[in-house]
Amino acid sequence: MEILKVEHLCKNYGKGEALVKALDDVSFSVEDGEFVAIVGASGSGKSTLLHILGGVDRPTSGKVYVKGKDVYQLNERDLAVFRRREVGLVYQFYNLIPILNVKENMTLPIELDKKKIDQAYLQELITTLGLENRVDHLPNELSGGQQQRVSIGRALMNRPSLLLADEPTGNLDSKASREIMELLKLSNEKYHQTIIMITHDHELALTASRIITIEDGRIIDDSKVSA
């Protein structure tokens, strides 16, 4: 099943001489359960693309369909609800709420949705993420890798259609990076989670099932990873 479809996506910054075409006519689609890695040089437009997929930034032109729904036809409020229900975002800088503890940070999207927390799933996630002994800790009492695991937990908590990760390991050493990658792989396999991940690291990209390469805002390569 096709879960994401992107058509002729463009994003411009600035005007006139200072015009930057961060995305230039990008089209592709992603099947349910795919693990896509996006690679490219710095400034090629990866983050821009991811933000537009995640509904946090608006494209200059083009369309994004998630589960067949035209995302940017939604108004502010519905877009927020879309983010809350369909998307899980993971950033390089973990962007946790400093005064909420691990558990509270993780359940944030559910609470915002005023839904009941699936305690069994939460427990399972916490165990999977290896945070059993840290649930009551505040973010500044955790290591970088642990913080990133919390933010992955937060992203997965809603069982989103898309898990979007922007250099999730950019701030971590190689051991912690590998652990995070394994977690993502695990969620992809265990929960059949669709993942789109940006990375600089070619080796890490090979963990994915498909690699899209971007250069100057265009897709220059899109290939499956042979198992």
Add this chain to the structure above:
Amino acid sequence: MNPLNTVTIRYLQHNKKRMLATILGIALSTLLILSMALFISSYQKNDEQETMAKYGTFHIVVENDKEAWNILKKEEKIASIETISLLTETWLNISDQTYSLRLFTMNEDMLENIPLKYGRLPQNEGEIVIPSSFTSYSTLNLETGDTIDLQDQTYTVVGVSEPQYYESYLGENVMITKGDNTLTDVNYYFVTLKSVSHALEQLGVIATDLGIVPTHGWGGSEYEGVTPNIHLLNVYGEGYYSSPDDMRMGVYLFLLTILAVACILVIYNAFAISVTERKKLYGIFASVGATPGQIIRSVFFEALVTGIPGMILGILLTILMGMIVIKLFNMIGAPVFSTTFKLALYPSYYYISLLYIVGIIILSAWLPAMRAGKISPIDAIRSKDDVKRKRRWFHFGIIKRLFGIEGDIAFKNLRRNKKKYRVTTIAISLSIILLVVGNIFFAFIEETTYLGMNLPEMNVNLSFGDSDPDKVRAIETEILNLSSIDKAVIYSGKTNYIGAIDGDEKKNVASFANLITLDSKSYQEYLDYYHIERGRPFIINKVVDEADAKIEISPFTEVPQSILLCTRGENNERDCYKTLDNLEMVPDSLGLLPSTTALTIVVDENTLEEIQNLYEKNMSVRSAVIVAKDPFTIEEEINRIFRQYEPSNAFVENYALQIEMMKRTILLIEIVVYGLIGLLTLVALTSVFTTVYTGILLRRKEFAMLRSIGLTKKGFNKMLSLESFFFGMKSFLYGFVISNFFILIINWWIKEMYNPFRDSKLIHLHYPYQTFLIGFLGIFLLTLVTMHYATKQMKQENIIDALTEDTF
């Protein structure tokens, strides 16, 4: 709970000091606005009570026969009726004058409440109370124990009453006896209504029920024999014309609006800062799917969480302050005011105030809430550093040279945080402006009321006259010889029409000229002081316009050459008889202001006599103004002299009490107004605190870095002090410029409003140097203290903590 609200609460707990500052700001705003309501409604309550004491508690007086009682009794609108009935009316002829003496009986209740000067109340039939005008040196000369015959019955005087409100309805010479409570042919029904609303219409209905046909009067329909207690009705805004109640409400709403603007600025500032500080937080919330509505609601939730305790605290503070102020008021007022002040808060004022405060809080939270709702997740995700460094700093080398590197940093900080400091700057400037305008306002009131009352120095005023000039002269000598008098000016005069000044009628600055002579001692003093030759007439170039708002006016800028004096005959034809020339002009140095509508010209006795001789000689009259340390003793002594000589008319008045009353009234108003200004300054200071505290939290890393590269504690303190100084200076300058603008406007206004004579020189408002100085020092010191308090915690902080901790 909604996670956004959970975060808001934790965040507030985390920033306790700042939350307290916000709560305090709201509390002080509440206090400010509620205490205004309290003050105005207490004023009205006290006004009501004073009016009741003076004019009675009833609303309508009906003068009618016995039958009216049955009609009035049935009226549903009427709460209670008290009656005074006329027993007898007698005419007495004593030395060419006819007196009408009217004897009344009244309700038991009313009788018992007659205030007595001395003596006792009538307890049996045949005993009467007389007004004090029947005693002293009146021709009747009655005292307690005396008897008087009225229509075949003899009455014994048992008491002397103070002037009473009912006298204005019953006539002047009112005597009261104990009666058998039956109505007579002439009765006065003192009616109290159940509700005063539309009292005059109710009066119309009652009068119509009594069969009285209205005539058209100046205030609408009038009914013969049915009179409103208009003084009391005015208090409720139920009088004929303007409604003081509405006016008071108007003034209240106006002041409220000014204060509300200030409060909104300050509370807005608190919320705005709170939101700006959490920009990134809201961004993250938005990115995980919080809707704009949820974020907006969370800001209002913060307003609720700080607003409710703030308002409760404010109400408590108002009660506390009200109690303290009323104590203070009664302490100051007790010696001179007959009534004690009471606190009162009318529900309408109370609810309007609370509504205002809620409105202020909502309005203050509005913009920040909307801004929070618009925060885009992308901004929060992308920007890791909030400090913008786009602008290139101008190099203010002079600051660096004057104040060192610390001054340079302080100055740059201030410039960088211009926007954040803006609201606080406005709030503080407003305090300065209010302080200065308040100050001018009081200078103006003091100046005008003291002058208007004609009381810069003298505190006893008197006049006496008799057809026997020797007697008058003798009294004059006696008074001048009184040892307890500091200064006395006795004068007599003649009023003339002014025909022309310098031969030109257009130059007539007034219609009348009072030619007066002074007692020889005062005359000589004037001559010596101003080097005037004896006999030369001199104009006292200072008139007080009493009709208008009482301000000093000097009608002439240069000495007129001549003044033509005239009189008017029976057919209004003009007869000019004398030209005064060789005039001199001096200011008034004795508080000698015999008339308010005429020029006062001092002449020698020959000139006055010459003019007086042109006409039939009438009574010789003298007036005097006296300055005495103990005016009460002087008043008594002068009364003694009057009793001894018995001039045909005599009058003495002692202004000491009035002066004291006025001084204290102004003091009381000053306490209230400066109190309000002080409160406003406090409100502004909570804003300073919030701004500085947050500013410093955001700059923690920067400070820590400065310290890590060797900024000493002393240097840090210097930097803070300089920042306070620059900030105070800036706020002060704004306030200064705007205040001066107001000073110009007020000066212009005075000139336009109080300038009946062209080219006259008016009282000049003193430029409020002192107020500005006090304002500047006050602002600087308070800012300094606030800044140091806000940063106390940070100064002891570990450098590494500050450098590594997440700052949002």
